[in-house]
Amino acid sequence: MSSFGWSWQLEWQSPCEFHAHLINRVIVDLKTEFQRIMVVEFATYGKALIIDGKIQSSVADEFIYHETLVHPLLLSIENPKNVLILGGGEGATLREVLKNNLVEKATMVDIDKAVIDFAKQYLTEWHQGSFDNKRANIVISDAKKFIDNTTESYDAIVLDLTDPIKGNTSYKLYTKEFYEEIKHHLNKGGAIVTQATSPSFSLDVFSTIMNTLRNTFKLVSASIVYVPSFDGLWGFVYASDYVNPIVLTRDQIDKKIKERIVGELRFYDGETHNTIFNIPKHIRKVIQQETRISTENNPIYVPA
């Protein structure tokens, strides 16, 4: 045809908004038992993982998401020896956890073996061999089932889960019941973090996750980052009865990074800590006024 054309990724944030990204090459596109997974090469963001049609992360900026998920939590814990990761199939969360030299064991639980095999084959830039690290322990299981059955307890639990979506079961992993349950698997001094969806595209979900954790733990704080390939903000909530990353000063962060982190961080440091843990007034107001709690009977969902 006499037209110019290519493949694009079109993502709707709502029926009234979408973002379009040019795809230079589709590296793989396959269906697993649980989902459709693609690896593409975006013109702007390079290699990227797309699950069920939604961009999960790109090589150009995944470090923003994964460093923010992991390091404020682990640096705020006195001795994060034993870490549990629920989800995080691409292996980048595991990679960041293992950068912390106090971590002796990192157990990663993912439901979909195909995703992990897939990551090993196609997402080397993400896991960078972490799956084979001798401190890493990979478990294929439903996160909920794993928690129901494990007797082990942890210094840190990282929830790197797909968004709470009506119809799939991930929404249960954002409820007060589940948070109560994992709380019993935390050691003294321990803390958890969860990705908390986008304050740009689902602010009510972000604030409800925050409020649900406020009603489960004594100390709760949130961070917000901008992720270019999402064209929007992303949120994280940290919760504990003992520690809170928000109280760490710029200098304390920089000192702890020197002491504990093997290798370089590209996004997170003392100054970045200040920009992500201080919340803009209009968003802060929504968080403060949020009263909703996500429960199994009355869960919160992102717009499907």
Added chain:
Amino acid sequence: MSSFGWSWQLEWQSPCEFHAHLINRVIVDLKTEFQRIMVVEFATYGKALIIDGKIQSSVADEFIYHETLVHPLLLSIENPKNVLILGGGEGATLREVLKNNLVEKATMVDIDKAVIDFAKQYLTEWHQGSFDNKRANIVISDAKKFIDNTTESYDAIVLDLTDPIKGNTSYKLYTKEFYEEIKHHLNKGGAIVTQATSPSFSLDVFSTIMNTLRNTFKLVSASIVYVPSFDGLWGFVYASDYVNPIVLTRDQIDKKIKERIVGELRFYDGETHNTIFNIPKHIRKVIQQETRISTENNPIYVPA
């Protein structure tokens, strides 16, 4: 991300128009020496071939293009024993040529061996094994070079080439010089056909190709079809010093199809002949008034 999104094919007909088609699955996406070729599964049109980002054909409607390219030509020729196809890498043009039981030898010349190997592997629905037909003769060569060097002559020559685009060499295969040259390779009673781009998106190219052939052959006619996956019209020009498909009546077409065609045609028959060879007044006017001739020094191009 909390968004709904997928992969889409976006095709620009001009900087002011584009069409978008949802891609259910990317079957393969690779670069050959000459071009990028993809096979995708469209939600609406099923499996489709995309070359350099442009939809070439889909299983849902390729029969419209390929039957119109081949059958009016071959049915208008008294005895099309020896047929030459320039281009047509998918093998569907070859498939249609071989449906005509008078054809004893069909030589197909394509520049890109990778495309043919690719077609054999991924486009079975197109070629349906034609490459292995004992009447088929596949030659890997530049079409121009082949014509320059062959001493053979043909009863019918089918030009199934990529559009004339500035920068690549295909434009030479739409010039008076080239038409003069292939004319010398036509047997008495012989005729040629060329795809002639889209009267919807590049009407001036269509009318110039027609006029260039009017200035090279005594008998010239055009047909226009609607191709759903192109969201527009497609044109074909037939030229000869001896025969002209336009003069065939509805009944003659249906009779010749019964006699000569092995297997069923899905698009072309006597009534379809009347709809595609009668040109709407506003397009006819443009064709009649066209004075431009495409030459090597002053060639016509589709908008890149």
Added chain:
Amino acid sequence: MSSFGWSWQLEWQSPCEFHAHLINRVIVDLKTEFQRIMVVEFATYGKALIIDGKIQSSVADEFIYHETLVHPLLLSIENPKNVLILGGGEGATLREVLKNNLVEKATMVDIDKAVIDFAKQYLTEWHQGSFDNKRANIVISDAKKFIDNTTESYDAIVLDLTDPIKGNTSYKLYTKEFYEEIKHHLNKGGAIVTQATSPSFSLDVFSTIMNTLRNTFKLVSASIVYVPSFDGLWGFVYASDYVNPIVLTRDQIDKKIKERIVGELRFYDGETHNTIFNIPKHIRKVIQQETRISTENNPIYVPA
């Protein structure tokens, strides 16, 4: 912002397909009691009317739709003195009807006075003053109510209505009950035509309208045209117990146009007649096999 951007018209033919047209200027955008109407200037198609977000017609190609709706019908009727138009708010259908010098009275019934006032002000290129023609009689009324109440009968009835859409009432004007009713308002020798939606985007609706009329009238035929600004085909069905445009020859059409049409037709003539009344085999097959009849209890709808 440092981006390049503009206003575009995006039209979804299905959740899996959309077309995009660049808008150079929005001339007006307002809500009437019944609908949202815009007049824009498209980069490619010039001035265009958009109702409830759907392109109705553009100055660049509205003549294709309106000439095909009106002239085959009126030229096939021996003496179309008294013509009824249901719908057709822009006034272009009225314009074409009045081009026929045998028409003594053209009654146009449209539900939305605002649309007609709007057309008078913004759509001069469409109506070209037809509303003020002394043979024209404009009635503001619901088409169904008008037919229920009128005692008048007509030589020709032109149904230029919005597509049958679930939720609004237009679908009733495509049912057997309604066709039976208007049949009683036809004079001896009279005939009707209806726009029949798009064989590209709603083929089952087109074929069902055809079949519904086949079950109401003795003589029924269809024409199909390509409308550039719709990026697709559009269909029309003609029905009568007395006459059928399809039987007219090319020469008869050209002769009747000379005798009856005041002013020039840009699309329709004898040759165009042959291209639009001959139906391609794959569409013809669907029409022939269609058994569904649209009734008030079991109506056909276009995808909303």
Added chain:
Amino acid sequence: MSSFGWSWQLEWQSPCEFHAHLINRVIVDLKTEFQRIMVVEFATYGKALIIDGKIQSSVADEFIYHETLVHPLLLSIENPKNVLILGGGEGATLREVLKNNLVEKATMVDIDKAVIDFAKQYLTEWHQGSFDNKRANIVISDAKKFIDNTTESYDAIVLDLTDPIKGNTSYKLYTKEFYEEIKHHLNKGGAIVTQATSPSFSLDVFSTIMNTLRNTFKLVSASIVYVPSFDGLWGFVYASDYVNPIVLTRDQIDKKIKERIVGELRFYDGETHNTIFNIPKHIRKVIQQETRISTENNPIYVPA
């Protein structure tokens, strides 16, 4: 047509990225001597101003841009009696300047009278009557010419200009020459601010503006905010030989807001100050390493 469709705003950040926003209503679309200006109602962001096809600001989030542009600057200046605004046609920058009770005179210079008349009529939510405030002084002039000719000097100069674009003259207002010139119109203790384009879509322009000002003034700092309707970050640079907003503490900001600001700020306060003036590491690195200086002979441009 049987399709679903509407008007959308499509904005390209590059040939490989675009964002789409549904337009519920086009309130006005006109061409002035200098530009095309539209006011639309977005489904998501409500009323918005679009100039030359680019979203300038929306009622939903313009406060983020305008509060960040104005307040850090004015709160850092001991006594900002006399303020100059270059650009800012919508009147929202003027609105924010006038919220500061130390401001005795605010002179706003805009090149396009039509934009100001337009703003008065259509953008009430932006200016909120500021144009008629007795402390406001509106001058219609080219910003460069105004500075060339004025003998007045100011405590604060706010550059709220369109992005530096090749072809138009705005790029001159981002060069060292221009900054040198306005520096001579600053009173002792005075400071300037400029919008600095998007760190998301034109990071090199942002960092070059920063570096150009670093080479013109002793004290320079930057802030970065996320603007939802831009789907990205926006940057601002503050420069002075006397003061620097970055040194203000959270408590100092909150105290100064209490003392000086009449009415409420929705975005900016002490905590927001910390989030916007702390720069994420990966962006900070680019800023620190930037060596380019924008000059009239070698200016920086945003991608057109």
